[in-house]
Amino acid sequence: MISEKDLPKYVPVEFAEPDFPGVNGSASGFVTLPDPLVKSFDTPPGSGGSYTAMTPLWGTIPPTNGNQYFDAVNEAIGTDIKFQISDGNTYGDKLAAVLASPKDVADWVSIPGWNVPPRFGQAVDSVFEDLTPHLSGDLVEEYPFLANIPTEAWKSCSWNGKLYGLPFPQDVGVSNYTFYRPDLLPDAELPTNADEVIEFAQAQTKDGLYGSTDLWATATTMFGVPEKWKVGDDGKLVHKVETPEYRAALEWHTKLYASGAVHPDAVADNGGDGGQRFEGGQIALLSTGVGYWHEATTRNRGSNPDWTMAPLPVVAADGGDPVLYKAPGAAICSYLKKSDDDGAIKELLEAANFLAAPFGTEEFQLVNYGVEGLHYNFDAAGTTVPTALAQTEVQPSYIFLVDPPVVNAKVALPDYVAASSEWTARNSEFLIEPPFYGMNITEPNRFASLSQPFDDLEKDIVRGRKSMDDLDKAIDTWRTSGGDDLREFYQKILDENPGLAGS
Structure with missing residues (x-):
């Protein structure tokens, strides 16, 4: 576990006053684009070097080649970053192949948290640069925009007590919940506990319409199911499938399915066009990622200015305050290939500092939208409107190398900014750190598929094909097939790190 002294010092900067300030780490909300934008770099910080960067898309x-967006950003940095972009859906396979041959590794490599190769913790020091001597403590102040990145994000990029990665910060709050349509149900009395969610879904199931899709993600949130481990009162680890919270969430979800309110596609374990049906008003409740909120609103407002969706209030199953577990501070980390050339490492860190320029700066606008007049224009409301060229040239790329703190700045939809900022701010009051928060732990390979049977079992139980007795049998099998050994593996880490998050 990396020590506090080895983490970069957090020195926040702000170029625009938010309309909705963040609370306890939630993203700040902005309903307008600052005018004028601040120019943070008088001259390009780079030294003219050329480097390769591997990223997903x-x-x-x-x-x-000949991409005017890449050319403009590289010129502004003063460093030539040549991208090697791969399909994000198969990126994990590409990463594994490249990392197996260190000579083929790019100078700068983006690694999503879900694509970290097996045994990466044992190999990271031989392939990638230890950034602790460059960024720990006060040293990061040489790169003020990197210092502006929250500490939680840096923890996600540490291995074996050292800092190796540069973060792509993410919101640490609720990432998946249940939404409804206020424009179609303006007088709806929203549910305030788990039982009322079922009643609400049943009340909307009529005339060929259905109350909900699958709500398992919401069930685990309402009942406070841990992501993986929970520390018992005796200081010993309990796996999520052994917890009463998990059992209660599964029993509740089974009741939801038995109520007849779940759409047949979900019952058949086929997500189908759940989003399309929700947008068309044929499903009252949709469980989905929070990012869908903005995407669907943008998609529908053009033809229907009154179209609105909103999440249900996040509550505990009994109607009290929820227990919400923090997500990792960064979803993706990027790594610099190990080098004896300190000048090259410094130049790449200068480039990272440029790319981390926050909202409200010209540099942020350039990295995210390209060149004004070429890749975008401003409309009368001050909203950035992409050009046809932007559709071809301006794709997410630099952001997967490093990104500034998350902001909620969908200025084209001020009502969305207000509603989502207030919702996330309220949720942030109930966030707690799970065990091992901020630690990257490489499990032995023999445990890789240990929990996989529970994914299928959950589906079978809620659909009535299996019972809670089958859950008890599965837990016993899990324990004897390696679960108790995995618990011992993590318990040793917990005991060796007093005061570890969640303990």
């Missing part, structure tokens, strides 16, 4: 890969 979930979309159409842009041309890397």
